[in-house]
Amino acid sequence: MNILYSWLGKTDINNMKKDVSGPISVIALKMAQPFDKIVIVANSWDEDWIDYENWLKKKLAIAHRPYEDVSINRVRIASPIDYKSISDVSQKWINKLSADSESLYINLSSGTPAMSAVSVILGKGKNNTNFCQSREGGEIFIDDIPFNFVAEYDASVARSISSKASALPVQSKAFKDITATSNQMKSVIEKAEKLAELDLPVLVLGETGTGKEVISNAIHKASNRSSKPIKTVNCGALPENLVDSILFGHVKGAFTGAVKDHSGLFEQADGGTLFLDEVGELTPDAQVKLLRALQQGEVTRVGDDKSTNVDVRVIAATHRDLSEMVANGEFREDLFYRLAVGVIEIPALRNRMEDIEPLTEALVNEINSTASKYKNYKAKSISTKAMQFIRSQPWRGNVRELWSTLNRALLLSNNVEITEQDIIASLIQRTKKDNNLDVHLSLGDVVDLNKIKEDIERAYVTAALKATGNAKVKTAKMLGLGVHQNLDTLLNKLKIELPKKRQGKKA
Numbered sequence: 366m367n368i369l370y371s372w373l374g375k376t377d378i379n380n381m382k383k384d385v386s387g388p389i390s391v392i393a394l395k396m397a398q399p400f401d402k403i404v405i406v407a408n409s410w411d412e413d414w415i416d417y418e419n420w421l422k423k424k425l426a427i428a429h430r431p432y433e434d435v436s437i438n439r440v441r442i443a444s445p446i447d448y449k450s451i452s453d454v455s456q457k458w459i460n461k462l463s464a465d466s467e468s469l470y471i472n473l474s475s476g477t478p479a480m481s482a483v484s485v486i487l488g489k490g491k492n493n494t495n496f497c498q499s500r501e502g503g504e505i506f507i508d509d510i511p512f513n514f515v516a517e518y519d520a521s522v523a524r525s526i527s528s529k530a531s532a533l534p535v536q537s538k539a540f541k542d543i544t545a546t547s548n549q550m551k552s553v554i555e556k557a558e559k560l561a562e563l564d565l566p567v568l569v570l571g572e573t574g575t576g577k578e579v580i581s582n583a584i585h586k587a588s589n590r591s592s593k594p595i596k597t598v599n600c601g602a603l604p605e606n607l608v609d610s611i612l613f614g615h616v617k618g619a620f621t622g623a624v625k626d627h628s629g630l631f632e633q634a635d636g637g638t639l640f641l642d643e644v645g646e647l648t649p650d651a652q653v654k655l656l657r658a659l660q661q662g663e664v665t666r667v668g669d670d671k672s673t674n675v676d677v678r679v680i681a682a683t684h685r686d687l688s689e690m691v692a693n694g695e696f697r698e699d700l701f702y703r704l705a706v707g708v709i710e711i712p713a714l715r716n717r718m719e720d721i722e723p724l725t726e727a728l729v730n731e732i733n734s735t736a737s738k739y740k741n742y743k744a745k746s747i748s749t750k751a752m753q754f755i756r757s758q759p760w761r762g763n764v765r766e767l768w769s770t771l772n773r774a775l776l777l778s779n780n781v782e783i784t785e786q787d788i789i790a791s792l793i794q795r796t797k798k799d800n801n802l803d804v805h806l807s808l809g810d811v812v813d814l815n816k817i818k819e820d821i822e823r824a825y826v827t828a829a830l831k832a833t834g835n836a837k838v839k840t841a842k843m844l845g846l847g848v849h850q851n852l853d854t855l856l857n858k859l860k861i862e863l864p865k866k867r868q869g870k871k872a
């Protein structure tokens with residue numbers, strides 16, 4: 366039996382809508398030997414599946430090819446660039462289809478580069494797999510990928526096992542200071558440990574203060590490059606006229622002020638790691654320069670006429686949504702795919718509540734130990750009520766905000782046991798500026814202003830109650846309502862009921 370296996374691509378759908386052949390249909394209709402079965406896997410565009418399947422069947426029937434056994438199968442992946450979930454799905458399908466067929470053809474033209482890469486790696490491990498692609502204009506060709514992945518893989522497994530045996534303690538040590546009690550954070554560390562071993566670019570995502578730099582440094586420390594430097598550059602702070610010089614270096618006399626030869630960060634990180642912090646802030650011009658250096662693996666100092674080869678692993682981090690920036694044309698797609706080979710997403714602290722208490726304890730120990738050098742400093746601990754309060758806070762600035770709040774509380778309070786009040790006094794007061802609504806209305810629009818007002822009131826009252834643990838006086842103060850009776854009026858209007866206070870057991 367001849368089987369065709371493919372991801373469903375956007376081009377396939379778009380072309381179907383124009384009744385024009387796309388990658389899958391070109392291969393299905395033009396391959397010398399017809400397919401007995403066509404298996405398509407997809408994770409989106411559900412609404413078009415039936416149309417697509419019917420359209421393909423019709424085209425096959427017209428061409429007198431088998432058309433009954435065409436199916437689109439739902440698969441779940443974390444994202445179109447998430448290698449782990451793509452590999453899980455592909456492994457299942459490729460194993461099954463390879464066992465069911467004499468010849469399994471895998472279409473590499475549909476789907477994302479990550480999907481094709483995984484298909485090639487998995488398909489190369491089977492003896493009955495062929496890879497095919499289609500070119501614009503309807504031509505198809507069979508790809509003979511002349512590379513023995515299996516032999517290469519065996520050799521690399523042997524290398525990795527021997528390096529693991531000698532490097533294991535170093536690796537776990539690199540991550541040991543990172544508090545990770547929640548399951549979310551445990552899987553972040555697990556992924557980071559795996560990626561540390563593989564010499565691949567890594568993109569670390571997460572809100573500000575979640576620990577992106579800490580994880581990136583640990584990845585470097587746990588990697589085979591740990592004996593070489595990790596160099597950090599804050600891309601948001603790169604002066605536009607000095608980007609080239611900072612990243613690639615310059616020679617004496619290249620510009621006014623270039624009084625001696627200077628190596629750039631790429632050369633300084635040679636053999637090691639370059640950490641590009643806030644990579645989403647790179648200007649378009651700097652993105653082009655960076656991409657070129659990564660593609661060519663060489664850099665040229667400003668004012669020099671020869672280039673130097675560099676061997677640098679790049680770890681990039683950002684709090685911005687890079688995929689959205691790519692979609693909006695603010696970040697180059699080719700650079701994105703180069704950086705986002707391994708992707709780690711660090712969740713916000715408020716979404717991993719189990720970490721708050723152990724983190725607080727670890728940070729308190731660290732602050733106590735640093736402050737022990739002050740003559741009159743006494744080691745502090747956190748009271749149960751203060752810990753409860755800490756757990757109830759949203760920590761919008763994540764671990765960094767928690768750290769600075771604790772630092773202020775421990776250094777400034779005279780209490781050996783830190784109270785809830787000490788923590789409240791140490792919180793940075795944020796003034797909320799949420800009044801800058803940019804509203805546009807067109808003639809004929811109808812707006813229910815009362816409903817909008819009520820939704821806003823409900824959202825703020827609920828959030829404030831959560832933050833204060835339902836304490837009415839504090840909530841009223843937080844919302845600028847004055848006396849707590851005003852809060853009661855608002856709660857009645859919004860029909861929000863507070864949980865009944867527990868009565869103490871009578872003796």
Ligand SMILES: Nc1ncnc2c1ncn2[C@@H]1O[C@H](COP(=O)(O)OP(=O)(O)OP(=O)(O)O)[C@@H](O)[C@H]1O
Pocket residue numbers: 542543544545571572573574575576577578579580642684724727764765768
């Ligand atoms: N899981 C953790 N365990 C212990 N300390 C942590 C953890 N996560 C973060 N920290 C501490 O929190 C602070 C902020 O971390 P880091 O600078 O890595 O955050 P970031 O995400 O890179 O922030 P930004 O986006 O603002 O650059 C640091 O002092 C770091 O040591």
